[in-house]
Amino acid sequence: MYMTDYNLCIKNEIISFIEMYKTGDRYQQKIALEIEEIVKSKTCFFCLDEKQCWNYRGSEFKGDKKGEFYIKKCPQCLTIHNEKLWIKDCISTIDLVGPFGIQLFRDDANAGSDKFEALEKYVIQKNPELVKPEFTRSSVHHNHIIEKTYELEVEVGKIIETCKPFIEFYMGGPMSVLMLNNIKVSISGVNRESTQTEILCEKINTNEFMYIVMKNRSTEKEKSRFGFYKYKKCYLDIKLDIYKMNTLNNSAHHLCSKIINEAAGNDIIEIIDLLDKIAQTKTKQQETI
Numbered sequence: 190m191y192m193t194d195y196n197l198c199i200k201n202e203i204i205s206f207i208e209m210y211k212t213g214d215r216y217q218q219k220i221a222l223e224i225e226e227i228v229k230s231k232t233c234f235f236c237l238d239e240k241q242c243w244n245y246r247g248s249e250f251k252g253d254k255k256g257e258f259y260i261k262k263c264p265q266c267l268t269i270h271n272e273k274l275w276i277k278d279c280i281s282t283i284d285l286v287g288p289f290g291i292q293l294f295r296d297d298a299n300a301g302s303d304k305f306e307a308l309e310k311y312v313i314q315k316n317p318e319l320v321k322p323e324f325t326r327s328s329v330h331h332n333h334i335i336e337k338t339y340e341l342e343v344e345v346g347k348i349i350e351t352c353k354p355f356i357e358f359y360m361g362g363p364m365s366v367l368m369l370n371n372i373k374v375s376i377s378g379v380n381r382e383s384t385q386t387e388i389l390c391e392k393i394n395t396n397e398f399m400y401i402v403m404k405n406r407s408t409e410k411e412k413s414r415f416g417f418y419k420y421k422k423c424y425l426d427i428k429l430d431i432y433k434m435n436t437l438n439n440s441a442h443h444l445c446s447k448i449i450n451e452a453a454g455n456d457i458i459e460i461i462d463l464l465d466k467i468a469q470t471k472t473k474q475q476e477t478i
């Protein structure tokens with residue numbers, strides 16, 4: 190398709206921002222790829238294919254209370270000439286978006302940086318996980334049990350009792366019963382092939398989550414006395430960490446919701462790493478203050 194020099198100029202400027210983001214952190218890299226994909230199919234970089242833009246109505250309409258601005262068809266990508274451009278009057282141009290969800294620009298706006306910003310906002314809104322998640326995290330309870338036992342169930346019961354008050358305090362009635370039961374199921378498992386890490390996460394308030402990381406390395410051996418009296422001996426190695434977490438942005442909220450929905454699957458180790466790293470940098474920041 191034919192593209193004017195101005196249009197191409199904007200496109201190239203957007204691409205230069207994409208390239209810059211590609212050298213950034215992994216969040217910026219992902220954003221860059223998303224925007225790159227979108228840009229491929231765009232034809233008009235004045236309106237980013239929203240086919241709409243805005244302009245000032247002019248001083249002659251001042252005081253008619255219909256607003257200072259109007260939304261119009263994008264003259265740059267209009268195919269039929271002499272067409273009426275006016276769509277509607279409007280009071281403000283802040284947060285003005287087109288029919289496909291991208292910010293609307295003034296009809297002659299040609300700064301690629303602004304268009305890139307609008308595209309970034311658009312992809313982030315569609316994929317909140319593209320932004321670095323921000324949390325505040327506080328420790329609620331830690332418990333590392335290393336023990337030999339003949340009665341696994343009794344030991345598991347004891348562990349549940351130690352974390353029960355914390356879970357009940359933050360979660361309240363029915364939800365805590367369910368959570369405690371989930372913990373029980375998780376730590377009752379022995380003889381797994383490798384260290385099993387499980388995360389349980391539950392929303393306790395708006396933007397507030399509780400999550401429990403369980404590392405279970407317990408094993409079980411069958412023993413016998415005089416060759417006939419058989420019994421099982423358990424070597425418990427269970428690490429249980431309970432945290433309360435406040436999500437500070439959409440990305441963090443998305444991440445927590447993902448853990449709740451158990452869609453995280455193999456990502457769980459990555460999530461733990463991320464949470465630990467965030468907690469570490471938060472501590473470092475606090476130390477330097």
Ligand SMILES: [Zn+2]
Pocket residue numbers: 233234235236237238239240241263264265266267
């Ligand atoms: Zn256009």
